[in-house]
Amino acid sequence: MKEYRKGPVLLRGRNVPTTSTAGHLLDSQRDIDWLHGDPWRVMRIQSEFVEGFGALAEIGNAITVYGSARSAPDSPEYRAGVEVGRLLVEAGYAVITGGGPGCMEAANKGAADAGGISVGLGIELPFEQGVNEYVNLGINFRYFFARKTMFVKYAQGFIALPGGFGTLDELFESLTLVQTRTVQRFPIVLLGSDYWGGLVGWLRDTMAAEGKISEADLDLIRVTDDPLEAVEHVVSLTRDNP
Template sequence: MSDDGQPEPGRGYRQGPVLLRGQQIPTTTSDQRLLSRPEGGASWLHDDPWRVMRIQSEFVEGFGALAEVGPAVSVFGSARTRADEPAYALAVDVARLLVEAGYAVITGGGPGIMEAANRGAKEADGLSIGLGIELPFEQGMNDWVDLGVNFRYFFARKTMFVKYSEGFIVLPGGFGTLDELFEALTLVQTHKVVEFPIVLVGREHWQGLLDWISGPVVSAGLISPVDPDLIKVVDTAEEAVDIVVRRGVELRRREEEAVAEAEAAQEAAQASTDES
């Protein structure tokens, strides 16, 4: 099965560093056990502290694996997309252009759009990264991933997507893709992260959602009128990558200016101290 339950030849169930097959595959995931309500007794008082150590190890492993990947962009989209569909070829082109622009490509490591983006990155001789997740059915990292990290917990995996990406390019997808899209939007809107670019590819697919956000959601005062501007929508791989590249140049310029200002302020303060 694929990472959203679609038929896909399995090559093993990953549970952190452990590979399970056949009858060894559990019926629940680590996320399910973490989020389930305790039924009777207080065993959770003993189980959850140990679970915290496991969560900590996931962050340590993720940070260690990804710390030196350099500039990277996350590409999201449906696991159900077939290799003969236009969106698959579009994702390959997006990844290839990202590599040519100097970026590594990060995906969820599964089939469909994820596989296409990893394929585009690898075929362009770039760094192809997959961040897998433990799910209640067999699934494996796609064959185009060069650097793969498997996670038990969705929140640890999501942290890696955001921490090591300079932008999100989102192709047509379902609930998982929407989850990733709106998490990124929320982090940017609330200034929890730098305003990295969020680009939707495929205007026909996304236009209904954009109309709803810009219409009823804005009209009801549920978001600010400027919030829809956080999303860019395009139809081609070239447009998507161009937005990411231009935004990256702008953010690096701002960072350099901020560093220069801080250094100048420090020098001025030191000079004032020396005079006194």
């Protein structure tokens, strides 16, 4: 039977909702009922930040690994994710993912099997719920913006495996924060040149060529097919900039 966790509440069967808490918050309002409900949601939002800060404050150095929830266990990117997770732990880093299946599970598996801290930051969604079995420190969030803050605040670098809209969202938010110097220069690695090559080419040949970004901005991204090179890159830069 399908299970769904809404904060501390476990729902099954017909009680599983078809919408999310974040979706309710972002709905356009046709009346003033929001005035009586939305301000109180601030307390719930605050609690997510407090719980996230408390749970993650002592994990030490960490790298966030992004990637598709749809990648099969026998796919090349899943195997690469397992290797990335293992290598990061061996280098002394905790691994942070979105806690879901696919590439996220792979990185968590590599980290857990290597005896390291395997963090999963789950999100309440109607079609995707909970954290994978390889997470040994997990938090479920209702709100994307609280969760995304944790991805950045407690990581020293980012490795992106092939992924979809969610991976692109996290990637470009991270790039924006680094480009604007909102955060220190975190290393950002795209693992899989065949997958990411078209995007990087467009950034170079269209965005940079038309002056929408600078040529130097392209240096914020490292593309590789080698999990070891990806890990060595983030480790070398984060150890220089603790």
